[in-house]
Amino acid sequence: MRIQSPNAVPTDVYLSFVSSLFGNRQTLFTGMVVHILTYAAVYAKTGDSFYVSLTAVFLAVCIFRIYWFQRFDAVSKAGLSHREIALWENRYLWGGVATTAILGIGSAYAIAFARDQFAILACVAVTLASMVSVVGRNYGSSRAVNLQTLTACLPIMIGFALVSDPFMVAFAGLLIPFLLTTRMMANGVREFLYNNVIASREKAELVDRFDMALNNMPHGLFMLDANNRILVVNRKACDLLKLGDQERLKDCDLDLVLRYGARHSFIDGSLPALIQRQLAQLVDGTLSRTLVQYSDDLFLEFSASRRPDGVVVLIFEDVTARIRAERRVLHMVRYDPLTGLPNREHFSELVQERLAALADRQLVGLLLIDVDEFKHVNDMKGHVAGDRLLCQIAHRLTAVAGSEAIVGHLMGDQFVVFVHGNGRVGVEGLIRRLHADMRGSFDVDGSQMRITFSAGALVTPRAQLRMEEWQIKVDLALFEAKYKARGTCAFFEQEMDARYVDHQRLKVELRDAVEAGSLHVLYQPMYRPDGHSIECCEALTRWVHPERGAIPPSSFIQLAEEMGIVSDITHFVIRQACLDCATWDAGMSVSVNLSVHDLRNDRIVAAVERALAESGLHPSRLHLEITESCLVEEPATVQNILNIFRNRGITIALDDFGTGFSSLSYLDALPVDIVKIDRSFVRNIGEDARRLKLLRGTVNLIRELGLGITIEGVETEDQLELINRYRCADLIQGYVFSAAVPPENIAILAEEQAVRSAQAAS
Structure with missing residues (x-):
């Protein structure tokens, strides 16, 4: 790579060239001392004072160069510009060119004027030796090489020419190749240095980049x-x-x-x-x-x-x-995001790991817990409240189960617990204790909700537990618990399988019966206490199975609730009751029971309005009976629906009064017209004076509120006589007058009663 000019050289390279000029000072100062001593020796030999003057100039130049060398050492090289570096090069040139010019002048003077062999030899030898050092010292500056070789050799050539000796003139001409060779050598060294500096810089940049990449x-x-x-x-x-x-x-x-x-x-x-x-x-x-x-x-x-x-x-x-x-994803795959409990698959994995550590004969237990009426919580409180309730249930279940148990969340409102122990009594006792400890109140958004749990359980030796079968068995046990009574816990037995299959078949048959309209309605009359007239009839649903015969209402109504079709049955009964009542005497009313499921939304309002419109029955002849359970769960919603009915002129009756714990609190708050006292108040009132007093006290309280009274379950004349003696009822319902009869019999009973009343009057 040929260097054109200092301006074409990068600043850092240019600085390295100029810095090389100020380096190797020991050889430079040694040469200057040699120069001074040589001229002193020439003066001593020739006695020519001219060399004394040159020696003095040498000393001045030497001092000048030392000064600028020290100044160069002191200056910060990092911030030097190209122009400032050129200025330092010029300062070097002043001293260097002055030195070679003195050497050249001294040599030319010795050749042309002194004519002393020693002076000529000493001066020319020192000058040419200095030219050799120019290559080694001044290669960094082409101007320094050119000017120094020229100022050193040109005076010598002039000196030889002044002698007028053709051989001397020829020798002077030979100095031209020497001058050019010296210049070429210096340029070659400088280009070599330049290439190495560029290569070193590129290498350093590459190393820096590699280091930066490596460390970043x-x-x-x-x-x-x-x-x-x-x-x-x-x-x-x-x-x-x-x-x-x-x-x-x-x-x-x-x-x-x-x-x-x-x-x-x-x-x-x-x-x-x-x-x-x-x-x-x-x-x-x-x-x-x-x-x-x-x-x-x-x-x-x-x-x-x-x-x-x-x-x-x-x-x-x-x-x-x-x-x-990845662990979070795995946790999401293995654990329920709402409750933080293991899901079905991971619960099975954890149980299998635990089973591997247990002996074959050790007993293990599985408890499946289902939240009773959880759908109602979601429907009335919202899914957010339902989710919070599930979280609280999970927290309580984990706490009561303890660290030895494995707790999981299967789906929705179902939780499962795995336990193990040494004896069947101990394992079953632990499961029953877990189920009992879960019952109680839960605080959801500031409201206390009393929650019960139905549960199914399985206790078996570890060797007999099959993970692919355990849930089927606890599901069957859970079904058995719900079928018998909500809030209970049932343990799996082999015959449950057959009962379950039969139960499922009965569900299918009930749905078919409802869709086909195969249910029918009977009516139990409500008489005035003297028995002279029928004021109202309660509509009672009946299902006669073609193979099993009459199915008790307590059985198929529970099935309907499980299937979610109980409201369909209610709508059917309301329609049929209104149609039948429209055919009876205008003074007679009909009463229909509403379940807790019917009052969870306003579908019942539309069903009642359709039935009244279709039958043409006056709203005042329709009575709707509700139970305390309807009021406990969502009193605000129930009250709103009942007010709609009340405003239409429909009579509202509170059924089964006295069987709950807080019925009295609703008598004044809700739009109730009639209170139906449960049969439990009438039982044994002839033999137990305290029961009679309780009945009379309850009746007095209800009358103070201005409500009508119907007493259910009156079966004997003695009971009727006491009720009439103390004026405890406005209407009587029970076998003492009539059992439930088909709708066509109501008119017959009313006619017979009218005949008896007329005969008694005559």
Whole structure:
């Protein structure tokens, strides 16, 4: 690469050239001393005072150059501009050219005027020797080489020409190739230096880039030789493993370095054997990639590549965030996001792990818990409240189950618990205790909700438990518990399977019966206490199965509630009752029972309006009976629906009064017209004076509120006589007058009663 001019040279390269001019001062000052001594010797030999003057000038130039050399040392090179560097080059040139000019003038004077052989030899020899040093000292400046060779050689050539000796003139001409050769040598050295400086700079830039890339890469890196010693380590590796300064790790054994990091940072004791073995397998090529867990907060993934010369490049990265994300995903797959409990699949996995640690004869138990009426909570409180209730249930279940049990959330409102013990009595007792401890109040959005749980359980030896069968069995037990009574716990028995199949078949048949209109309605009359007239009739649903015969209402109504079709039955009964009542005497009314399911939404309002419109029955002849359970769950919603009915002129009756715990609190708050006192108040009133007093006290309270009274379940004349004696009822319903009869019999009974009343009057 040929250098055109200083302006074409990069500033840093130009600075290196100029700096070379101010270097090697010992040889420079030695040469200047030689110059002074030589001219002093020439003066001593020739006695010519001219050389004294040249010696004085030499001293002045020497002092000048020393001054600027010191100034150059003191100046900061980092901030020098190209122009400032050129100024320093000029300062050097002034001293250098002055020196060679003095040498050239001294030589020319010796040749042309002194005519002394020693003077000529000494001056020319020192001058030409200086020309040789020009190449070694001044290659950094082409101007310095050109000016110094020219100012040194040109006077000598002029001196030889002045002698008028053709040989001397010829010798002077030979100095021209010497001058050109010197210049070429200097240029060659300078170009060589320039190329090396450029190459060094590019190499330095490459090294800097490599170092920057190496130390800013997101991965840690070790380059190891065949003896497992560290050749290269980057900053990320030191940071991740807390190894300190990376420079002091070079040529250290990797195993020792990792042991040091483990001992002084995040791992107690020496590097665990598993981690050491994993890394050793990477280094020797057995593994190409492995995940190393240094602690709960640090996961590193290592990969290795081996070169033919035995050098191994070990790269690793912090994958803690990825592992945590994978664990979160795995947790989401294994655990219910709402309650935080294991889901069905993971619960089964946990149970299988626990079973593997138990003896074959050890008893294990599974408890399936279902929240009673949870759908009602969602419907009336909203799904957010339902979710909060499930979270509270999960928290309580985990607390009462204890650390030895495994608790899971199957779906919706179903939870499952796995326990184990040594005796059947102990395991069953534990399960019953868990079920009992779950009952109680739960605070949901500031409201206390009393929740009960139906549960099915299975107790079996560990060897007989089949994970693919356990849920079927506890489901059957849960079904048995719900069928018998909500809020109870039933243990699986083999005959439950047959009962379940029969129960499911009965559900299908009930749905078919409802859709086909195969149910029918009977009516039980409500008489005035003297028995002279029928004021109202209660509509009672009946289902006569073609094979099983009459199915008790308590059985098929519960089935309908489980199936969610009880409101369909209610709508059917209301329609049929209105149609039948429209055919009776205008003074007679009909009463229909509403369930808690009917009052959860306003569909019942539309059903009643349709029935009245279709039958043409006046609203005042329709009575709707509700029970206390309807009022307990959602009093505000129920009150709103009842007010709609009341405004239409429909009569509202509170059925089964006295069987609950807080009926009295609703008598004044809700739009109730009639209170139907439960048969339990009438039983044994002839033999038990306290029962009679309780009945009379209840009647007095109801009358004070201005409500009508109907007494149910009056079966004997004695009971009727006491009720009439103390004026306890406005209407009487019971076998003492009539059982439930078909609708066509109501008119017959009314006619017969009218005839008897007329005969009695006559």
